[in-house]
Amino acid sequence: MSNTQQGPAPVASEWTPLKPRQVSFDWKDTPLHWLPGNPFATHTINVLHLLLPAGERWFVHVYKQALPLITDDRLRADVIGFIGQEAMHSQAHDDVLPHLRAQGLDPTPYTAQVDWLFEKLLGDRTLPPGRARKWWLLERIAIIAAIEHYTAFLGDWVLNADELDRRGADPTMLDLLRWHGAEEVEHRSVAFELFQHVDGSYRRRARTWATAFTALVFMWQRGSRFFMANDPTLKGEEGKATLTDFVRSGRQGVLPSPGAMAKSIPRYLSRSYHPSQEGSTAQAVAYLAHSPAARAAEARTTGGS
Secondary structure: OOOOOOOOOOOHHHOOOOOOOOOOOOOOOOOOOOOOOOHHHHHHHHHHHHHHHHHHHHHHHHHHHHHHHOOOHHHHHHHHHHHHHHHHHHHHHHOOHHHHHHOOOOOHHHHHHHHHHHHHHOOOOOOOOOHHHHHHHHHHHHHHHHHHHHHHHHHHHHHOOHHHHHOOOOHHHHHHHHHHHHHHHHOOOHHHHHHHHHOOOHHHHHHHHHHHHHHHHHHHHHHHHHHHHHOOOOOHHHHOOOHHHHHHHHHHOOOOOHHHHHHHHHHHHOOOOOHHHOOOHHHHHHHHHHOHHHHHHHHHHHOOO
8 A cells, every 4th residue: 555665464354444423421420530449540541531632633634634645545535534533532532621620620731731742843844845844744644653553552452451340430431432442443554554655664663653652651651640649639649640550550450551562562663563463343343333422423323313
């Protein structure tokens, strides 16, 4: 599918047509600590609500600029489907923020920093038409491919995180996370295939992976610490987020384990990597078929009950 460099072949059976699902969620009964007794895991996952609204709006903005570069019809359709899904993800997570404010946890100081990252640091630059402007577009396409490796990793994790169910996680929040995670698995190959199509440089892939991974780790730990420090129910040492908490939560199965995250690095950096080799489209589609939010969205779309 690449214009310039042939990458590894995708697993054909893992492809599926993409469509946005116009989901909505009612947060009135969701507690602040939606994973009972575990504010650290709750807030570490809650960082998604801080990063994704601005981040996925940025994905959409960049991909709209990339559309004229696409010469493959199926890839163009996949990118358009990806844009629709990402726009819905941004809206769904953004809708959680008023609920957090109502519970005494105002995310505005942190989300302002996230907005700056995506709108200013990674946003459009005043560059002359031609080589420099295309270089910056290709850099951002490559960064998105690296980020999508981790969103697919997280999507696959949450679809299989049975410990969240066993510990009584709020069903509405769990459905949001699994609906989103299933769509990340469903479209996991699009960002990588777009990058391969418009550029495919291994050097750029490795360099932008380092940029994306460093930024994600920094922003995630900062967001977790922000939530813990500003949680009105936590006092003193209770409001601290530590590496020990993260390792312990990974061992318990309520967060991805550091080991699993580390093992994902060489997979992405392998020259034989293709996202279709990871996760299961069948599992993702099966979840979407019975997700309460996705089913309600389908009923609204088709006029059913």
